[in-house]
Amino acid sequence: MSDPALRVTRTTEWERAVRERLVAGEDAALGECYDQYSSFVYGLALRVIGDVRAAEDVTQDVFLCLWERPEAFDPDRGALRTWLGTLAHRRAVDHVRREEARRRRALRDAAQASVTPDVEEMAFALLAAERVRAALVTLPDEQREAIELAYFGGKTYREVAVVLGIPEGTAKSRLRLGLRRIADALEPGTGAEG
């Protein structure tokens, strides 16, 4: 386990408490988690998949997984945001790798016009998201491109290497170095959540 001082996100008391309430089967706790993180989970799924219905499916699936087995979320092994985001991203990437992302562009535009931003979650994530955006901008172009292709494009590092015309080893190191730089920019003490 990493030194807590080097952690990007700190687990909060609320997360520990809400987990206990989920274990006890309190559905209001699921509602709270949903209110806090649905924009994050749904927005991420939509960005990767580009299809409203599929993004809603992934969102439901992620929160139902938390509901079915809250014990799987271990606050000592990372924040709830990380747990939900990891699951949402995997589900979304599984989907796009299975399906051709044929409807991606058109539906993404339609989706963004038809939904209302969730003010609370947006406010909560705004500062950190701004820092991530800022960190992305300061990354060398080749690292940013690689990360965006992998994370939002759902591509494997091998596919990233093909798209960018670089060796696979280079793709691997760009992903790792780029992510590390963003992590450094988010470190407690330099800002973000914590």
Add this chain to the structure above:
Amino acid sequence: MDDATARELLGAYALDACDDGEAAAVEAFLERDGEAAGEALRLRETAAWLGATAALAPAPGLRETLLGRARRMRPSPAEGGDDPALRLFRAQTDRFEALLDELTPDQLDVVTFNGLTVRELVIHMAAMESAFAASVGSPTVDDVDAVAIEPRTYEMIDRFRDRPVADARELWRRSVDALAAWAEHGHGRVAVPGVPGLDLSRHSMLVTRAFETWTHDDDVRRALGRPLVVPPPEHLRLMADVSTRGLPLGLLALDRVREGRRAIVRLTGEGGGVWTVPFEMGANRVVEGAEADADLVLTVDVVDWCRMASQRLAPAAMAFTTEGAAELADDLFAAAPAFATL
């Protein structure tokens, strides 16, 4: 994979940009290297924050839909209790019913993997669960002649032809409840409908019924272009376990017994595990763990294995590795779905 290679992959791993085999190798590396595990967590957290830059509120109705499903899904302690097989059966059938709730009338006519429409698939489910309910002594439907699953399915498709799908769904639900009610207190072996001489323990019956329900849940989702749902690890684990323990019987049924030979089946990913499988029935049973002197080590992702065993994924489409007598892997791939029906 050596440690240096795994370390290089940490960024790609945090971004889900490795293939399944590589991700499993990285996870094994993280188990033995705490410092690398710390870096992996840090990069995962960073990836989640990347995701936050895309935040967007879902449509307002999704919250109520989700909470409604959640209230129906969580088995209360009285329903399944500490029995993992019954919890699995309840969870998979509840998930399937929640999926049925969301279907629109036009989606009922979409053709699924096995050639049945969604409507016919619901009838197929009703045909199967009612046959099993009868098998445990709790019949839920009268005067259906066929017992074996395929003819029974077609007989019931005829019977339900002019009736609303809700009728078939109601029979399915009643049969599922009858099986669960039997399982609360029942014990002994359950005859598999239409397969003379084949019976299952209560545990295996519940797990295989859940497995089949998951498979058809996937069928509907695949046909409608919706994301597939992977069961939680403890549920996958039960299905993987029953599937590997059935291999010797499958080998026998297909006349692929190889006396004295054994394989280690290593199913990777959350919910996976390791089993040593003899190529014959008898004194040597399937055991958990890797026994020495196996002829073959087969390594494959647990979800892929399950989808192969339900004939939804061709062995050639799986990323698997073998060490040792690779030709024996074909026997296992043949035996895994030996008792799969539609």
